[in-house]
Amino acid sequence: MNAKTERLERVAKELRRDVIEMIYAANSGHPGGSLSAADIVAALFFDVMKYDAENPHLPERDRFVLSKGHAAPILYAALARRGYFDRKLLNRLRRFGSPLQGHPDSRKLAGVDASTGSLGHGIGNAVGMALSLMLDGSRARVFCLLGDGEIQEGSVWESMMAASHFRLDNLVIIIDNNDLQIDGPVREVMNVHPIAAKLKSFGLETVSIDGHNLDQILDALNTYPCDKPLGIVAHTVKGKGVSFMENNVGFHGKAPNDAEYKQAMKELL
Amino acid sequence: MRATRDGYGEGLVEIGKINKDVVVMDADLGSSTRSFMFKKEFPERFFDFGIAEGAMVDAASGLSYTGKLPYVSSFAVFITGRAFEHIRQSVCYPDNKVFLCGSHSGISVGEDGGSHQSIVDIALMRALPNMRVVVPADFNETRAAVIASLNWDGPTYLRTSRAKSKNIFPDNAGFDFGAKLLKSGSDVTLLSCGLMTQIAIDAADKLGKNGIDCEVINLSVIKPLDESILDSISKTGKVVTLEEHSVIGGLGGAVSELTAEKLPVRMLRIGINDRFGQSGSADELFKHYGLDIESVINKIDEFMRR
Ligand SMILES: Cc1ncc(C[n+]2csc(CCOP(=O)(O)OP(=O)(O)O)c2C)c(N)n1
Ligand SMILES: [Mg+2]
Numbered sequence: 046m047n048a049k050t051e052r053l054e055r056v057a058k059e060l061r062r063d064v065i066e067m068i069y070a071a072n073s074g075h076p077g078g079s080l081s082a083a084d085i086v087a088a089l090f091f092d093v094m095k096y097d098a099e100n101p102h103l104p105e106r107d108r109f110v111l112s113k114g115h116a117a118p119i120l121y122a123a124l125a126r127r128g129y130f131d132r133k134l135l136n137r138l139r140r141f142g143s144p145l146q147g148h149p150d151s152r153k154l155a156g157v158d159a160s161t162g163s164l165g166h167g168i169g170n171a172v173g174m175a176l177s178l179m180l181d182g183s184r185a186r187v188f189c190l191l192g193d194g195e196i197q198e199g200s201v202w203e204s205m206m207a208a209s210h211f212r213l214d215n216l217v218i219i220i221d222n223n224d225l226q227i228d229g230p231v232r233e234v235m236n237v238h239p240i241a242a243k244l245k246s247f248g249l250e251t252v253s254i255d256g257h258n259l260d261q262i263l264d265a266l267n268t269y270p271c272d273k274p275l276g277i278v279a280h281t282v283k284g285k286g287v288s289f290m291e292n293n294v295g296f297h298g299k300a301p302n303d304a305e306y307k308q309a310m311k312e313l314l
Numbered sequence: 315m316r317a318t319r320d321g322y323g324e325g326l327v328e329i330g331k332i333n334k335d336v337v338v339m340d341a342d343l344g345s346s347t348r349s350f351m352f353k354k355e356f357p358e359r360f361f362d363f364g365i366a367e368g369a370m371v372d373a374a375s376g377l378s379y380t381g382k383l384p385y386v387s388s389f390a391v392f393i394t395g396r397a398f399e400h401i402r403q404s405v406c407y408p409d410n411k412v413f414l415c416g417s418h419s420g421i422s423v424g425e426d427g428g429s430h431q432s433i434v435d436i437a438l439m440r441a442l443p444n445m446r447v448v449v450p451a452d453f454n455e456t457r458a459a460v461i462a463s464l465n466w467d468g469p470t471y472l473r474t475s476r477a478k479s480k481n482i483f484p485d486n487a488g489f490d491f492g493a494k495l496l497k498s499g500s501d502v503t504l505l506s507c508g509l510m511t512q513i514a515i516d517a518a519d520k521l522g523k524n525g526i527d528c529e530v531i532n533l534s535v536i537k538p539l540d541e542s543i544l545d546s547i548s549k550t551g552k553v554v555t556l557e558e559h560s561v562i563g564g565l566g567g568a569v570s571e572l573t574a575e576k577l578p579v580r581m582l583r584i585g586i587n588d589r590f591g592q593s594g595s596a597d598e599l600f601k602h603y604g605l606d607i608e609s610v611i612n613k614i615d616e617f618m619r620r
Contacts, residue, residue, distance in 0.1 A: 073425045074425075139427070140593065141592070141598040141599070141602070143593065146427040146429075147425050147427035148429040150429075161429070162427065162428075162429025163395075164365050195365060197364035197365040197366045198365055199368060226364070226365065227343060234342060234362050
């Protein structure tokens with residue numbers, strides 16, 4: 046623990062508060078998978094990634110693809126705090142005419158590098174971006190965040206295969222391993238384990254970390270494998286930070302009611 | 315007021331009791347599609363494939379090859395889009411008896427936005443040889459279609475909605491493939507399916523007061539199309555289609571293909587005009603895309619004046 050990780054932990058808590066505020070205001074959205082990814086997103090947007098919010102289309106920027114697009118609130122929270130848009134917009138999540146669509150829309154919001162929502166597509170987009178940047182001789186990296194349920198899609202593994210076939214060492218694939226999907230625990234609905242061994246066998250340099258430990262997150266993101274993509278299996282808790290949302294499949298895609306909202310904000314002080 | 319997706323769930327439970335070969339599959343959306351109603355009654359005949367729609371549809375085909383009666387669901391956008399090639403190769407090409415249900419169709423899913431709004435599923439499914447396409451207008455019709463489907467051969471696509479709507483048909487109406495006359499009229503024929511049938515009924519009511527006498531026909535079976543609609547169209551000489559779907563390739567597409575060849579008439583297709591959906595409440599989106607009652611009345615009124 047040092048000054049940097051302490052700062053990032055504070056940031057992550059702020060992002061979590063924004064997530065709850067936004068979803069409460071919208072009265073719909075996905076808190077569970079937004080909260081589980083908060084520490085990873087904080088590390089990426091507030092330390093690791095190189096970009097310029099003033100100049101969101103800079104070709105040499107690092108890219109972030111939210112393959113698990115339903116966690117849009119955590120991405121919007123980070124973009125707002127980094128100055129991509131006015132924070133007042135956050136309470137327009139999912140509203141008619143808002144750039145903050147239910148799932149990230151690259152046409153409507155600068156800072157969204159790829160439109161996602163249907164699971165299992167973001168990773169392929171990330172592979173294409175990494176290929177393109179490599180062709181250009183760019184030093185930029187591409188970060189892609191997937192859900193552990195999402196990786197049940199076959200297309201995910203087609204993209205993993207391509208990523209290591211093309212030796213995309215500018216690509217970082219992060220699995221938010223929170224053990225839940227919609228119909229229940231991932232292991233019970235459709236077991237995808239062992240995840241790390243699968244990534245490894247697909248040719249990725251693979252590390253497993255505690256996805257809420259910022260030291261471990263930073264260490265992992267600052268790994269630079271040679272000639273192969275990096276895979277990070279981040280063990281997380283769905284709903285992390287709000288006691289009654291933690292490990293609760295019911296809060297995958299449900300907004301908190303008034304009392305739950307107050308309780309959540311109290312816990313995130 | 316009940317949603318058509320609930321009709322799917324209840325229908326599944328009924329046929330599960332009637333035939334022990336009925337198996338139900340879902341892709342991590344069982345509570346939303348209502349297939350969980352079947353899981354609750356017959357857990358051993360329910361298979362969750364996780365988020366793997368393509369593999370699920372191929373497996374449904376395998377179950378069908380070996381004598382089972384698979385009923386397979388997900389959101390409309392994923393089952394018809396994500397698994398399209400699986401449906402084409404494994405279900406339609408061998409003409410296997412597989413029943414596909416796409417829930418949360420159209421723009422009425424609202425806040426999730428354009429990535430989740432299914433506006434081309436009817437077009438995709440209708441273009442496949444052997445596929446039957448059913449877009450029921452209410453809970454009762456949906457439930458009846460699922461029960462009747464035990465006796466159908468080959469593949470079926472059933473499109474359901476999340477939004478609740480009024481029952482239009484009685485609960486003992488049964489189900490056949492015929493177009494259903496809901497109101498007779500002499501000036502124009504309105505053909506509709508899904509949630510748009512209630513809007514067609516309400517619009518006809520209002521238009522009647524303005525002197526436009528609409529004939530309203532529920533056309534929930536988009537394929538095979540009941541060509542008896544031509545009788546109504548030749549009587550009124552004008553046809554309007556209403557669907558919560560792109561104007562390309564769906565109900566409007568099917569009807570215009572038929573009339574262009576057999577009975578060219580003036581036609582208006584009410585639907586989504588070749589655009590993607592977006593986030594918003596169902597009401598806001600219906601208004602924006604011109605599917606709410608006011609827009610529908612204005613469009614038909616203008617069409618009748620032209
Ligand atoms: C292709 C596809 N099928 C189904 C869905 C519906 N859906 C949205 S989120 C979700 C569960 C995702 O679980 P996971 O990837 O573990 O995400 P997390 O737990 O991080 O929220 C499902 C099935 C979808 N968005 N895309
Ligand atoms: Mg998960």
